[in-house]
Structure formats: structure tokens, C-alpha cells
Amino acid sequence: MRITKTLFNNSLRSAFFGVLFFVHLAEADAQQKAQTAKRPNIVIIISDDHAYQAISAYGSKLMQTPNIDRIAKGGVTFNKAYVTNSICGPSRAVILTGKYSNKNGFKDNENSRFNGDQDSFIKQLKASGYLTAWIGKWHLESQPQGFDYWEILPGQGSYYNPDFLTMDGGKKKVEGYVSNIVEDETESWLDKRDKSKPFCLVIGHKATHRTWLPDTCDMGRFDKTTFPLPHDFYDNYANRIAAQQQEMSIAKDMQMGYDLKMLQPGEEEGTINRMNAAQRQKFDAYYKPIQADLKARHLSGNALAEWKYQRYMRDYLSTATSLDRNIGRTLDYLDKNHLTENTIVIYMSDQGFYLGEHGWFDKRWMYEESFRTPMVMRYPGVIKPETKSEDFVMNVDIAPTMLDAAKVAIPKDMQGESMLPLFNNKKAKGRDEMYYHYYENGEHAVSPQFGVRTKRYKLIRFYKRVNNWELYDLQNDKGEMNNLYGKKGYEKITAELKNELNKQIDKYQDDDAKLVLTQK
Structure with a gap:
């Protein structure tokens, strides 16, 4: 009987500490989740x-x-x-x-x-x-x-x-x-x-x-807006040698086809080549009339720079x-x-x-x-x-x-x-x-x-x-x-x-x- 009682008590004690252990784990897990939630x-x-x-x-x-x-x-x-x-x-x-x-x-x-x-x-x-x-x-x-x-x-x-x-x-x-x-x-x-x-x-x-x-739905969104020319658009870069040598001028370096979509026959830009038929139709419907208008105007010099x-x-x-x-x-x-x-x-x-x-x-x-x-x-x-x-x-x-x-x-x-x-x-x-x-x-x-x-x-x-x-x-x-x-x-x-x-x-x-x- 003593052996049985001792075993029973030990089992109870083990179960009790086991429960405590799992409660502790649960509390730690809950604390961690609460901390994570914060x-x-x-x-x-x-x-x-x-x-x-x-x-x-x-x-x-x-x-x-x-x-x-x-x-x-x-x-x-x-x-x-x-x-x-x-x-x-x-x-x-x-x-x-x-x-x-x-x-x-x-x-x-x-x-x-x-x-x-x-x-x-x-x-x-x-x-x-x-x-x-x-x-x-x-x-x-x-x-x-x-x-x-x-x-x-x-x-x-x-x-x-x-x-x-x-x-x-x-x-x-x-x-x-x-x-x-x-x-x-x-x-x-x-x-x-x-x-x-x-x-x-x-x-x-x-x-x-x-x-x-x-995006095709945004093409032409700003066509009725004439943007004011920045006051330094015609900067001559006086006493700034590095600025004089750059090649990032809208007037001189911005490309008519690649940048502005004024494509010549046979000329394509990579992303345009990726368009499906419906996308390309919308692209052409928007940009081709702009290109035709530009061609008719024969712009050059400052007028062309400002158009660009x-x-x-x-x-x-x-x-x-x-x-x-x-x-x-x-x-x-x-x-x-x-x-x-x-x-x-x-x-x-x-x-x-x-x-x-x-x-x-x-x-x-x-x-x-x-x-x-x-x-x-x-x-x-x-x-x-x-x-x-x-x-x-x-x-x-x-x-x-x-x-x-x-x-x-x-x-x-x-x-x-x-x-x-x-x-x-x-x-x-x-x-x-x-x-x-x-x-x-x-x-x-x-x-x-x-x-x-x-x-x-x-x-x-x-x-x-x-x-x-x-x-x-x-x-x-x-x-x-x-x-x-x-x-x-x-x-x-x-x-x-x-x-x-x-x-x-x-x-x-x-x-x-x-x-x-x-x-x-």
C-alpha cells in the first residue's frame, strides 16, 4: 500500500508540475503573441x-x-x-x-x-x-x-x-x-x-x-494644361563647369522617339513592342495625331525645346x-x-x-x-x-x-x-x-x-x-x-x-x- 500511495503521490506531483509547465509555456506564448501584436x-x-x-x-x-x-x-x-x-x-x-x-x-x-x-x-x-x-x-x-x-x-x-x-x-x-x-x-x-x-x-x-x-486611361490627362517654364530653363551654367558638360538637357538630349514617342517609321521603343493589339491601338490613337501636328508646325530652336x-x-x-x-x-x-x-x-x-x-x-x-x-x-x-x-x-x-x-x-x-x-x-x-x-x-x-x-x-x-x-x-x-x-x-x-x-x-x-x- 505504501508503495502504491507513493507512486500515486509522485504521479500527482508529476502531473501538477506538468500542468504548470504547459501553463508557463502557454503564458510565454501568449506574452510573445501580445508583444508581437504591439x-x-x-x-x-x-x-x-x-x-x-x-x-x-x-x-x-x-x-x-x-x-x-x-x-x-x-x-x-x-x-x-x-x-x-x-x-x-x-x-x-x-x-x-x-x-x-x-x-x-x-x-x-x-x-x-x-x-x-x-x-x-x-x-x-x-x-x-x-x-x-x-x-x-x-x-x-x-x-x-x-x-x-x-x-x-x-x-x-x-x-x-x-x-x-x-x-x-x-x-x-x-x-x-x-x-x-x-x-x-x-x-x-x-x-x-x-x-x-x-x-x-x-x-x-x-x-x-x-x-x-x-497607362492608356491616363494618356492625354494633362493635354489642356500649359506648364509654366522654369525660370532657369535657359540656364547658361556660368562658373559651373560640371553643369556645362552634362548631357541631360531637355532641349539637346531628350530623344524625340525614345523619350517623347514621336516614332519614325520602323522605330520602336522596347516597352511599346510589348504592347498587345488593344494597347497599341490606344497608343497610336493618342500619339500619332500629336506627331502629325508637330510635323506640320516645323518647330526649331527655343520653340522646339519648349514643345519638348x-x-x-x-x-x-x-x-x-x-x-x-x-x-x-x-x-x-x-x-x-x-x-x-x-x-x-x-x-x-x-x-x-x-x-x-x-x-x-x-x-x-x-x-x-x-x-x-x-x-x-x-x-x-x-x-x-x-x-x-x-x-x-x-x-x-x-x-x-x-x-x-x-x-x-x-x-x-x-x-x-x-x-x-x-x-x-x-x-x-x-x-x-x-x-x-x-x-x-x-x-x-x-x-x-x-x-x-x-x-x-x-x-x-x-x-x-x-x-x-x-x-x-x-x-x-x-x-x-x-x-x-x-x-x-x-x-x-x-x-x-x-x-x-x-x-x-x-x-x-x-x-x-x-x-x-x-x-x-
Whole structure:
């Protein structure tokens, strides 16, 4: 009997502790799920070459962008958001890694290939329990790593009936217009995801990249608008040698066929070749009468340059219309699925873009229209609606900000800074200076350059193609027309800025820039 009683007691004790163990596991699991539930979902929407000058949240009178404005109204408009390197692929590499180009290895679009083995904020989020996905334009010349799901456009992708590369190593062609398709694929993934986990989704839009080909429903949307010519459209680039040598002029370098769809017999542009019969019929019905009218007018000189500008603006803004509409679809999806209140939404371009300022299209420069990028962010409960930020922030800050929001430790080698203290810490102080380095030495004949921008001044060092300095007083010369470098009276500020430039080079460990400064 004693043996039986002892066995019975031991069994009871084992069962009791077993129950306690499972209760403890259940409580731990519940706590983990509760903690996970508190962590925000993240949606980052990255467009390509979208100018802040074309966004109504930034005061644009060129067009209305009601859906980008929805993000801004629900959160913050960053009026001083910038990039570290104003070109497509490098910007995406900076966003992923939180490191400057010299550290993440992707310096230009000509010779670089992203090393996916390196760390990224996506990998950190995935390791902490987030679902991760990238859908749309990738443009990093390698397969994405750290994502539970990806489906990407090869290279620049196509506006019509684009191909997508898939995780199984395949390729699929999807009928339709690329901005619509990227959103369709995004919503499909959101529908199928594991809804018990927080997610980080990057939506990569092709729009508004060259050749600015609108959806058929948007062709002609701005034809009744005559856009005012930028005051510096006929800039002569006095005392700015690098600007004199560029090949990104609307008047001289914008191509009639490739860019403006004024196709000669037998001439085709790649995306147009991909159109199906119905799409091509709409394309021809719109562009052929414009071409016939142009031919009858026999324009030349300034009249032709200004015609090209109007044609460029109409196509560019029509392409941006579809982009904004599909951003609205993303926001609507979050609303309908009760995700809005616990989801961070960021909209940004990979850099700024020229809409005729200085007579240009494209980007690359450390001048404001290129260096500065649109960025709006909504984070319910953390960022007050309709906030306007004048703090310097950069695309290198996205990675640490997302990790900070997700309560994940920020790796020490990330060079960006979390933006969240700007909203939850009254004593927080943003940057006083920003560092920039553009490396590419090919397309559009823009010289490699690096420099520093303070609240008032900008110092730029050009090298390789052009070997000189430029200095601007942004308070008195917002258009950066008057290069003050070497002028009497600016010796002190030049010395101070050179000292600051060296500090920034050391801070970001930019050995390439350091080497340039040691050469005569």
C-alpha cells in the first residue's frame, strides 16, 4: 500500500508540475503573441525618379496627388529628406542596409551588384519574427535575400505586360500596366500571408522612370494644361563647369522617339513592342495625331525645346497619376482589412528628379532637385497627423528607424539614425550636416562628386570628369546659380566647410573621397 500511495503521490506531483509547465509555456506564448501584436506592420512604397515638385503635399501646382497626400495628412511630411547617392540602385542598397554606398558596395548602376549576403534591416526583422516581402522593382542585379516572399521586375522592368522574376527561379509575363500589376501582386500576397505575424512589405514601383509611358486611361490627362517654364530653363551654367558638360538637357538630349514617342517609321521603343493589339491601338490613337501636328508646325530652336518640355511634363505627370492611384489602393486595402492603426506606411522616391529646372531631366547631382527626395510617413499613435518636419533626414535612416519601431536592436555598423526620437523625444536633435557621394562616371556625362550640406551652405567636390569645387549660399541662392568658391570674402566659410567635409568623410569611412582630397 505504501508503495502504491507513493507512486500515486509522485504521479500527482508529476502531473501538477506538468500542468504548470504547459501553463508557463502557454503564458510565454501568449506574452510573445501580445508583444508581437504591439509591433507595427511596415509598408514601404518606393517609386523611381518621382520629383517632390510633382507632389501636392509639397505644394506642387503641377498636379494633385491625393493618395500620397493621405499619408502626409495622417503623419509627417519631411520637407528636408535627402539621399546619400542620387541614383536608383545605390539608393535601394542604402535603404536596405542603412549604410552608405562605400560600405554596402553598391556604388553605381554600371558596375555594381548588390551583395545579398550582407546584413539588412529586412534580415533583422525576419529573424525577430516578421514576415518580409519585396514586390516590384528591385534593380540591384542580384536575387533578394532575407525575404519570405519576393517577385521582382528584371532590371528596370517594362511599363506594359512586364516580366516578373519569381522565387522558384522562373519568369512570368503578366498582361497589363505595371503600376496596376505591382499593386495586384501586393494585395495577393497580403491576402495569403500568415496573419498571426507582423509583416514588412516593400512595394517597388517602376513609375515614374524614363520613358514616362502612361497607362492608356491616363494618356492625354494633362493635354489642356500649359506648364509654366522654369525660370532657369535657359540656364547658361556660368562658373559651373560640371553643369556645362552634362548631357541631360531637355532641349539637346531628350530623344524625340525614345523619350517623347514621336516614332519614325520602323522605330520602336522596347516597352511599346510589348504592347498587345488593344494597347497599341490606344497608343497610336493618342500619339500619332500629336506627331502629325508637330510635323506640320516645323518647330526649331527655343520653340522646339519648349514643345519638348510640355510633352515631357504631360507624359511624366500622367505616369505619376497611375502611381498615386495605386498608392491609394494600398491604403484602401489597409483600411478595409483593419490594418491601418497598426501599420507604418512610408512613401518615398529613390531620389529627386528634374522637371525642367536648369533645362534638365534626370538626377545624379548634389543640387537640391536631385539630392532632395520626397518622403512622407504615417505611424498612428506615434506621429501626429499633419506634422511638418524641417529636420534633415536621409534614406540611410530608413533601416534603423524600422528596427527601432519593431523593437529590434539596431546593428552598430548601420550608419543611419532612427527618426523616431524626432517625434517622441522633445530634446532630440537632428543632423546639422549631411554627406553625399555620387560615383558614376558615364550616362548623362555627370561628373562624380561628393560634398557636405549644412543648414545654409553646400560645398561640392567634383572629380574624374571635372576637377573643381563649388560653394553655394542656399539662404540667398536657392536655385544654386552662383558658385561662390574662390570668391573674395568666402575664405572663412570655405575653410569651415572643408573641415566639416573631412569630418563627414572620416565619420562614414569614405576612403574613396579621402583619396581624392589627397590628390592635387
